[in-house]
Amino acid sequence: EQKYLHLNDGSRMPIVGYGTWMASEEEITFAVNEALKVGYRHIDTAPVYLNEKAIGNVLSKWISSGKVKRSDLFITTKLPPPGADRLDLVELTLRNSLADLQLDYVDLYLIHTPFTVVLQENGEFKRYEDGTIEVDPSTDHVAVWKEMEGLVAKGLAKSIGISNFKEQQIERIRQNCTIQPAVLQIEYHIYLQQPHLIEYCKSANIAVTAYSPLGSKGVSGLNKMAGVERELPDLLDVPVVKEIAQKYNKSEAQVLLRWIVQKGIAVIPKSTNAKRMRENKDIFDFKLDVDEVEQLNSLDANVRVVNFSFFRGVEKHPEFPF
Ligand code: A2P
Incomplete structure (x- = not known):
């Protein structure tokens, strides 16, 4: 059984999807096959995850054998940062993804980040001595968006949206577009709630998808790697989350996901x-009460798990949300 979010362009997106970031080619072949078996129909990927080909092989087997209909799948992929400033590459980049995914169209195409990565002549990222990547903050989002709209007109993407954008950037697109952004995908969990941004999306009728809803590999681990001392427990170890999980005889992960989905946000x-x-996926047979939602809301700490510090300067740049 799928529950859906209704997008502002008339499409619908299963509210629980399967994320594929940080899964290798080998892992992903097994995992996507399992995900489809278990009943996931919404799969989220991106060229920068380097797993579209493997996903495409699995999807093609499922579709050609008739085990799943293409129209029952909701596949999201993203325009990677290096393509975003080259308008002539937008369509080509999606066509490459489609070839790898063995699909004629994606259900949702997102601009992956608001910034662009500077490429060297050999096509590789330009890096500083410390390995950090040089970023070009001057991307003309509105111009890229017009290309995105062209992809809808050509039938290559059913819906289009943005990822990792913040309010002022989204608003600029909204003021200058023909097709409104349907989805904003951002990091979202109890420690990073960004209520203002969520409110804005609601008022603009933009659906929100939460990435790293379980805190990925763990808040403490990643922040230590980045040299930041945190005293916060990992999301799955938060006492309140454990208590609520016990009450409903559910896992901590299910409580964390349910809390997001109850807000009308996809995970x-x-x-x-x-x-x-x-x-x-099994989070539709219980409901958090108002007090529990409040308790979890109060854990907001404005802590990001996904670290963008390898893109030099994005944290300090006024345009970027990092
Ligand atoms: P695993 O792949 O071994 O299940 P996020 O979606 O926030 O990026 O989090 C993904 C991480 O959380 C992965 O390390 C994953 O490990 C782990 N994870 C995913 N689902 C659960 C779950 N239900 N309970 C505990 N850990 C989970």
Whole structure:
């Protein structure tokens, strides 16, 4: 059974999707096959995850054998940063993704980040001595968006949206577009709630998808790697979350996902384990009460798990949300 969010362009998106970030080619072949078996129909990927080909092989087997209809799938991929400033590459980039995914269209195409990466002549990222990547903050989002609209007109993408954008950037697109952004995909979980941005999306009728809804590999681990001392427990170890989980006889992950979905926000948890994949979908037979929602709301700490510091300067740039 799928529950859906209704997008502002008339499409619908399953509210629980399967995220594929940080899964290798080998893992992903097994995992996407399992995900489809378990009943996921919404799959989120991107060329920068380097797994579109593997996903495409699995999808093609499922579709050609008649086990799933293309129209029952909701496939999202993204325009990677290096393509965003080259308007002539937008369509080509999506066509490459479509070839890898073995699809004629994607259900949702997102601009992956608001910034562009500077490429060297050999096509590789330009890096500083410390390995950080040089960023070009001057991308003309409105111009890129017009290309995105062209993809809809050509039938290559059913819906279009943005990822990692903040309000002022989205608003600029909205003021200058023909097709409104349908979805904003952002990091979202109890420690990073960005209520203002969520409110804005609601008022603009933009659906929100939460990436890293379980905090990915863990808040403490990643922040230590980045040299930041945090005393916050990982999301799955938060006492309040544990208490609520016990009350409903659900797992901590299910509580974290339910809390997001109850807000009308889609989730794309990633797991390579079939049991946990099933668990992450099975969140529609309980409901958090107002007090529990409030308790979880109060855990907001404005802490980001996904670190963009390898893109030099994006944290300090006024245009970027990092
Ligand atoms: P695994 O793949 O072994 O299940 P996010 O979706 O926030 O990026 O989080 C993904 C991480 O959370 C992965 O390390 C994944 O590990 C783990 N994970 C996913 N689902 C669950 C779950 N239901 N319970 C515990 N850990 C989970």
